[in-house]
Amino acid sequence: MLPRETIDTAQIPGGDTLTLISHGRDFIIMLGRDELMGTRMQYSEEQLAVLTLAELSAAAPRMLIGGYGMGFTYRAALAEAPEGAEVVVAEVVPEILDWARGPLAHLTGETLDDPRGEIVLCDVAALIDDANDGTCHKFDAILLDVDNGPDGIVRDGNERLYSRTGLAKAREALNPGGILAVWSAAPDHKFTKRLKDAGFDVEVREVRARPNNKGPRHTIWFAKKG
Template sequence: MIPREHIATAQIPGGDTLELVRHGRDFIVMLGRNELMGTRMQFSEEQLAELTLERLQTPKPRLLVGGYGLGFTLRAALRLMGPQGSVTVAEIVPDILDWARGPMAELTGNSLRDPRAKIELCDVAALIDDAMDGTSPPYDAILLDVDNGPDGIVRDGNERLYTRTGIGRARDALAPGGLLAVWSAAPDHKFARRLKDAGLDVEERTVRARPNNKGPRHTIWFARKGP
């Protein structure tokens, strides 16, 4: 049996402690005894970017990603978008990026140095507010992979992203026809209803955590703003 090797710890602002461990060739981020994310279950995070870009069909997409995680969503977006696209990633835990550049550098590759990528050490809600009030341009898509979804909050304060008010702010930060794409570890019918109540056209997809059609089933909502 392969033992787990502790690599590092990080503090979530105003919240709990994360632990990075290595299990053979895989990395896992633990929250207490629970696996928050890991390199063996990357497919649905990649699908968050891939399926969003398929639905945008624009040569110059401007994306906002809430949460770097292990970087799968960012790397998928950079791989699939053209040279004129851009991705801003909001991450509140600086150590996460240190891990990406350090023990997980081989996985990270050149993504954090890609000129199309910008990393902001802040709450994604702040960047949504900037676009909503016109301080920055609107986004073609906002991709939220924060905690474990609307019903899996890890950090106090993140629940506001999934309230009626939070959804409305995200909608107003989108360009006409833009998408709010939300990843979740589980279905949430009440959240889907809130998206529809905000006047968004909602599509719900179930995707597997692993590309071989195995692993847990995760949910992604694609909520489109009107033209």
């Protein structure tokens, strides 16, 4: 059996410790003792971007991604986004970007230098607030992958993103026809109802963690602003 080797650790503000681990040719980010994400199962996080872009009508969409992680969603967005698109990522852990440029550089490639992309070290809620008060332009899509889902919070304070107030703010930060897409490790019928109560048209999809239709089933909500 291949040993797991610890590469580095980082503290989530208001949360647990992240540990970057190598396991043979694969890499894993652990949250405490739990596997948060890894290179063996990234398909559903890529589909968060791919399926959202497929539903957008904007010619050059402006997208906000909550959480960089290993960059799966970010890279998929850049790969699918048209010329003139803008992809903004909010990340709260500085070491995540150090890992992207260091031990995970073979995954990152040149995407951190893509002129369509911008990585901002801040809470995604702050950028949603900025779009609401006119500090920045509104978004055509907001993609949230900052937790294990609405019922799997990994950082204190993130509960507000999935609350009635948080969903109302996200809806206000979207352009007409915009989409709030939320990734989750598990379904949550109460969250589906909250999205509908917030005025969204909601579609819930199950996506496998691997492209060969294997691995865990993950849930993605696509909530459109009418």
